[in-house]
Amino acid sequence: MAGLTLSNVTKTFGDFDAVKDVSIDVRDGEFLAVLGPSGCGKTTLLRLVAGFERVSDGRILIGGETVSDAGGSVPPEKRRVGIVFQNYALWPHMTVAENVGYSLKVAKVDKDEAKRKVDEALALVDLKGLADRRPANLSGGQRQRVALARCLVAAPSLVLFDEPLANLDVHLRASMEDEFAAFHKRTGTTIVYITHDQSEAMALADRIAVMDNGRLAQLATPRELYNEPANEMVASFIAQGIVLPARVLSAEGGQARVEVLGQEVAVRCRPDDGPRAAASICVRTPDLEIAGEGEPGVEGTVTRAVYKGGALRVDFAPAADPDRVISFEYPGHTGFEEGARLRLRIVSGWLIPGGQQA
Ligand SMILES: Nc1ncnc2c1ncn2[C@@H]1O[C@H](COP(=O)(O)OP(=O)(O)OP(=O)(O)O)[C@@H](O)[C@H]1O
Numbered sequence: 454m455a456g457l458t459l460s461n462v463t464k465t466f467g468d469f470d471a472v473k474d475v476s477i478d479v480r481d482g483e484f485l486a487v488l489g490p491s492g493c494g495k496t497t498l499l500r501l502v503a504g505f506e507r508v509s510d511g512r513i514l515i516g517g518e519t520v521s522d523a524g525g526s527v528p529p530e531k532r533r534v535g536i537v538f539q540n541y542a543l544w545p546h547m548t549v550a551e552n553v554g555y556s557l558k559v560a561k562v563d564k565d566e567a568k569r570k571v572d573e574a575l576a577l578v579d580l581k582g583l584a585d586r587r588p589a590n591l592s593g594g595q596r597q598r599v600a601l602a603r604c605l606v607a608a609p610s611l612v613l614f615d616e617p618l619a620n621l622d623v624h625l626r627a628s629m630e631d632e633f634a635a636f637h638k639r640t641g642t643t644i645v646y647i648t649h650d651q652s653e654a655m656a657l658a659d660r661i662a663v664m665d666n667g668r669l670a671q672l673a674t675p676r677e678l679y680n681e682p683a684n685e686m687v688a689s690f691i692a693q694g695i696v697l698p699a700r701v702l703s704a705e706g707g708q709a710r711v712e713v714l715g716q717e718v719a720v721r722c723r724p725d726d727g728p729r730a731a732a733s734i735c736v737r738t739p740d741l742e743i744a745g746e747g748e749p750g751v752e753g754t755v756t757r758a759v760y761k762g763g764a765l766r767v768d769f770a771p772a773a774d775p776d777r778v779i780s781f782e783y784p785g786h787t788g789f790e791e792g793a794r795l796r797l798r799i800v801s802g803w804l805i806p807g808g809q810q811a
Pocket residue numbers: 466469470471489490491492493494495496497498649
């Protein structure tokens with residue numbers, strides 16, 4: 454296995470930067486998810502690593518060796534990068550074993566050795582009993598495992614996953630997620646996993662690279678992304694964080710006092726963050742409480758309450774700024790009528806770092 458380094462990588466199409474100045478170090482054996490909304494540059498990044506595109510600027514290294522820079526590019530077949538695509542791309546007329554062993558046949562690997570490698574790869578993805586089946590007679594999850602075995606048989610130095618679960622139903626996704634996690638644990642393969650599904654990224658990855666308009670918005674562990682988003686994009690994108698404007702009254706040692714919607718609130722912050730007039734905080738459902746009689750809170754009106762199974766999704770318009778609707782989950786299934794007045798208490802939150810990049 455090998456690590457992967459992207460150093461100030463830019464990819465320009467015409468005058469449009471699809472990937473802009475991205476630097477990421479993926480450790481040997483690490484599981485990195487690349488996450489972001491549609492069009493943020495995820496696929497372009499994967500194509501650059503695989504060698505289907507050349508960088509316009511910057512450098513890509515695999516296992517410490519440069520495979521792409523402005524001066525040249527190592528072709529895809531020489532990079533030892535395995536790819537598992539969303540649509541499996543299996544050959545329908547071949548059996549599972551033939552699909553998995555195809556690259557070995559092309560490379561004229563000795564028959565017995567090829568068989569041994571195919572068996573090994575099938576065992577790794579738990580498909581040993583299905584070697585003679587054709588893809589049409591497999592479930593979606595089994596096809597995805599064949600695709601994984603086919604990429605493993607070539608002993609890749611790293612494996613790229615391109616939205617591999619996008620075509621599967623919700624239940625199968627969950628069980629494939631578990632399988633990918635178990636596979637990574639067992640093999641220690643370096644994985645770069647492209648997805649727009651944040652729960653998938655959170656469940657699987659050691660670290661997540663969040664992309665925004667071609668740029669790296671933040672590179673961090675799932676917990677850090679959730680608890681300490683580096684900017685407003687990450688704050689609102691991850692778990693639908695609520696971003697509210699705030700004035701920082703004081704900040705010291707990771708704790709700040711801010712004024713938000715007329716309320717004074719204690720929030721967490723970076724140890725080096727300081728007072729400033731124009732700031733914003735990120736709050737999530739656990740940071741909110743309904744204020745009791747006589748308690749301070751943000752006055753406002755419920756504009757919508759939708760039952761979501763086990764919880765209500767409540768939209769709340771603060772009286773001080775009615776256009777800034779705050780949506781939160783409230784456990785239970787009654788208690789809020791449209792038009793009801795209530796006071797919302799912000800009990801904690803995160804001060805989004807001012808003007809700093811991830
Ligand atoms: N060959 C190309 N020529 C011109 N523009 C391109 C090309 N490939 C990608 N782009 C543009 O670069 C941007 C990033 O595209 P990319 O496919 O990498 O996004 P993505 O994050 O993978 O999106 P999705 O999740 O929808 O697949 C888009 O605006 C896209 O239109």
